[in-house]
Amino acid sequence: MTIQRFFSCLLAAVMLTALCAAPASAQDDRSETFTYTWCTPGSPDGIDYTAGDDYARFFTEQFNIQWDKINTTFDNHLERLRIWINSGDMPDLVNEWTFNFSELQSYAEQGLVGRLPDDWKERWPNLANAYARTGVGDQIEERLGGTYALPHPIFADHQPVEPLVWHYVAFMRKDWMEACGIEIKDSYTVAEIMDIARTIKEQDPGNVGANLKLINTHVAYMAYMFPYALYEGSWPDGVFFKDENGQIQWGPAQPEMLEALKVYQQAYREGLINPEFYTLKTNEGAEDFYTTGQSAITIECGMAVFMDRYRADFEQNLGLDYDEVVHTAVITGMDGKYHSAELANYSGALLLSPQLVEDTERFERLMDFLDYMCTEEAQLVLRLGLEGVDWQYAEDGSIELLTSGTVSEKYETAQRCWSNVYVLSDDFGIINPTYPEAYRERVVELYELKHELGTDTVLPADWDLRFYTSPARDRISFVYPDEYAALILKDGDLEENWNAWVEEALNTYIQPVLDEMNELYGGK
Amino acid sequence: MSQVLQTSKHFQRPRGLAAAIYKNRAVYTLLLPGLIWYLVFAYGPMGGLSLAFKDYRANLGIWGSPWVGMQNYHYVFRDxxxxxxxxxxxxxxxxxxxxxxxxxxxxSLILNELRMPRYKKVLQTIFTFPHFLSWVIVSSVMINFLSVEGLVNSIVKSLGGSAFNFLGNTTAFQPMLYITSIWKSAGWSAIIYLAAISGIDMDQYEAAQIDGASRLQRIAHITLPNIMPTVTVMFILQTGSIMSAGFDQIFNLSNVAVRDVSETLDMYIYRITFQAPPDFGFSMAVSLFRSVINMVLLVLADRGAKLMGGSGLFA
Structure with missing residues (x-):
């Protein structure tokens, strides 16, 4: 081969390569800045989530994107979202925390939310892998004929148990329990919890006096302490279930529900529960636990981040060492078993607007970004901060922290915004070294204990029932914790009140749905 | 012949009206913004009432959504x-x-009787101020005041009594609504009556004083009769909103313990609209029902006022 021929071939190869590479370059061209409207609940206002700190810039500059951030509160998020979606005016990207399949189906049928292209899983594999971990993606796609939502995986790589259950546990004043001679255990039955409350009430080891609130949390969390702990059919995800004959039943109408309510009412009437728990807003009950130190028991997320937050709060507000004074435990039914409905590995979903999906370049850039956020590299920065600044790899490959504190403490943009872009923080929380190892281990222990105690009392997810939709089903507007609390607070005889409530609920809302579901799925 | 004349009058009238409008076009131009506002924001959206008889589909819009007749009412009335x-x-x-x-x-009658203008203004300001507080603030204050550990119960306990559960008591809920509403709104609402009182001819008071009328007699025989047309109009207006008053207040002051006495029609509409997958047809059916009842009550109150010899809203 002559030199001339060699160079001709080389030139041809270079030109061919350039020709092939050209579309890819154009595809990866991120010179144009794209701005996206992004709505999340609970994010503080007044923060520049695009470039407010190095943490935000690390992500936005890589993809040359900007956020036009819409911050809602948890109280009004869903209302506003429904109005936007129904008026065809939803933001480009929305974190929706109360995923409702029926609503999604309605939106999908009407083209009000974006449908991802059929080949999205091949094009964005990291996102697809995380999506697959939820276990519900296929179920939803099968019913809708495409991907219209990206459910947030609670756990991606570090799921502690399967089937999954909720993380809520009891946070209890260990020092008071020890002072009263109460045995410290990993799980307590509801009856034992009530006994503990009675003992603390009698002995008042914290010298709190008249302000002592024994079991203290708001209505929604109180359900975890009583009805949910006592009867799996009371869980909103488990209210419709198949009995041993394959017939579909409604949990709140079962005798077990009445028994659970009787215990709940007894605790209230005995003064073991904050007498005004129904007026408490989110966190107010927990605040009495770690701010004023007037509560003996509260319910909280059994996550390392919450234990760490409580540690800081106890130290700051009460000058107490969390590890010395707080104990976390699983609440079980009277039979010592953990009662629950299986929790699918997702919480809420990410929705994209149809306008965004149609705008190919903007859509693809956002999907590139979401795909990257599911990589290990991005997760490390999301959860730990910037490499070389907040952490680094040690010689043995382990992670070495360079600064103290959590990422939310170091970067204001991380608060309730970046951390839950897609994969939820629960996953990395199991291994996140910014939280004390003991807390992370405790989280896993509690999950494993629930698993162990709930082998035959955790209702498995039945997707046909959970994702069943019809006009009659959509008209059921019960907020179950509110219904249970209203029943036990009502004057008169509980059984009579419950019977009247069940009768009205069945006649008006529930029986038509049971009939429809039994016709479709009953006896199978 | 008279029929021909009437007919010709009938045809001439619009021309006369048009001529009158043209002649007073400057004045009528001033009317335009208000007219446009009413058309766009009051009458235009009334088309949305048709949703009460439709299965609303957002992608089809209000006009394109299919008619379902009285189906929404079938569900509403069964509940x-x-x-x-x-x-x-x-x-x-x-x-x-x-x-x-x-x-x-x-x-307003009490304020009118005050003889120290500065004191009167101070009091008026104090009474009017709560109107500018939102119900969110007022309810937070009330909850703090009335809770078991709140100010009221602290006083009760310090006097040897036992704490009373105001916030979860179904009997106390309705009086609490009235008391908080009076505290918040009475001062503001009194302005309109004070304005009416200020329009009363002072000669009447002077004549009554000369005749030896006491202050109470002057109130009963001069002030009250003079402001009665205003009172009547306000009464009729309030009757017309009898099915829709007070959502903010009840929403913020209620809780699950008093749900049986606090779920008004507005709260019901809120629940079915925002605590379940949205069904705008169903919600609109309830809203339309409420509006119709309000309208009937408004007309009845107006007729009633006229039958009793008073003035009404409509000619």
Whole structure:
């Protein structure tokens, strides 16, 4: 081969390569800045989530994107979202925390939310892998004929148990329990919890006096302490279930529900529960636990981040060492078993607007970004901060922290915004070294204990029932914790009140749905 | 012949009206913004009422959504909670007419009798100020005041009594609504009566004084009769909103313990609209029902006022 021929071939190869590479370059061209409207609940206002700190810039500059951030509160998020979606005016990207399949189906049928292209899983594999971990993606796609939502995986790589259950546990004043001679255990039955409350009430080891609130949390969390702990059919995800004959039943109408309510009412009437728990807003009950130190028991997320937050709060507000004074435990039914409905590995979903999906370049850039956020590299920065600044790899490959504190403490943009872009923080929380190892281990222990105690009392997810939709089903507007609390607070005889409530609920809302579901799925 | 004349008059009238409008075009131009506002924001959206008879599909819009006849009402009227909310709304708001409505009138009469202008202004400002607080703030204050550990119970306990559960007591809920509403709104509502009082001819008071009328007699025989047309109009207006008053207040002051006495029609509409997958047809059916009842009550109150020899809203 002559030199001339060699160079001709080389030139041809270079030109061919350039020709092939050209579309890819154009595809990866991120010179144009794209701005996206992004709505999340609970994010503080007044923060520049695009470039407010190095943490935000690390992500936005890589993809040359900007956020036009819409911050809602948890109280009004869903209302506003429904109005936007129904008026065809939803933001480009929305974190929706109360995923409702029926609503999604309605939106999908009407083209009000974006449908991802059929080949999205091949094009964005990291996102697809995380999506697959939820276990519900296929179920939803099968019913809708495409991907219209990206459910947030609670756990991606570090799921502690399967089937999954909720993380809520009891946070209890260990020092008071020890002072009263109460045995410290990993799980307590509801009856034992009530006994503990009675003992603390009698002995008042914290010298709190008249302000002592024994079991203290708001209505929604109180359900975890009583009805949910006592009867799996009371869980909103488990209210419709198949009995041993394959017939579909409604949990709140079962005798077990009445028994659970009787215990709940007894605790209230005995003064073991904050007498005004129904007026408490989110966190107010927990605040009495770690701010004023007037509560003996509260319910909280059994996550390392919450234990760490409580540690800081106890130290700051009460000058107490969390590890010395707080104990976390699983609440079980009277039979010592953990009662629950299986929790699918997702919480809420990410929705994209149809306008965004149609705008190919903007859509693809956002999907590139979401795909990257599911990589290990991005997760490390999301959860730990910037490499070389907040952490680094040690010689043995382990992670070495360079600064103290959590990422939310170091970067204001991380608060309730970046951390839950897609994969939820629960996953990395199991291994996140910014939280004390003991807390992370405790989280896993509690999950494993629930698993162990709930082998035959955790209702498995039945997707046909959970994702069943019809006009009659959509008209059921019960907020179950509110219904249970209203029943036990009502004057008169509980059984009579419950019977009247069940009768009205069945006649008006529930029986038509049971009939429809039994016709479709009953006896199978 | 007379029929021909009437017909020709009938045809001439619009021309006369058009001529009159043209002649006074400057004045009518001033009317335009208000007219446009009403058309765009008051009458235009009334087309949305058709949703009560439709299965609303956002992608098809209000006009394109399919008609379903009375189907939404079939569901509404079958719901016992709906009927309970209707009666509860009537009951609460009738109480408002009895207990709340007279308060601004009484307050305006008292303020009018004050003889120290500066003191009167200070009091008026104090009474008017709560109107500018939102119900979110007022309810937070009330919850702090009335909770078991709140100010009121602390005083009760310090006097040797035992704490009373105001916030979770179904009997106390309705009086609490009236008291908070009077505290918040009486001062503001009194302004309109004070304005009416200020228009009364002072000669009447002077003549009564010369005749030896006491202050109470002057109030009863001069002030009250003079402001009665205003009171009547306000009464009719309040009757016209009897099915829809007070959502903010009830939403913020209620809780699950008093749900049986606090789910008014507005709260019911909120629940079915925002605590379940949205069904705008269903929600609109309830809203339309409420509006129709309000309208009927408004007309009845107007006719009633006229039958009793008073003035009404409509000619």
């Amino acid at each position: 016992a909670a709906f009927w309970r909310s209707v009666w509860r709304t009537l009951f609460i708001n009738l109480g408002r007419l009895i207990f709340e409505f007279p308060m601004p009138v009484i307050l």
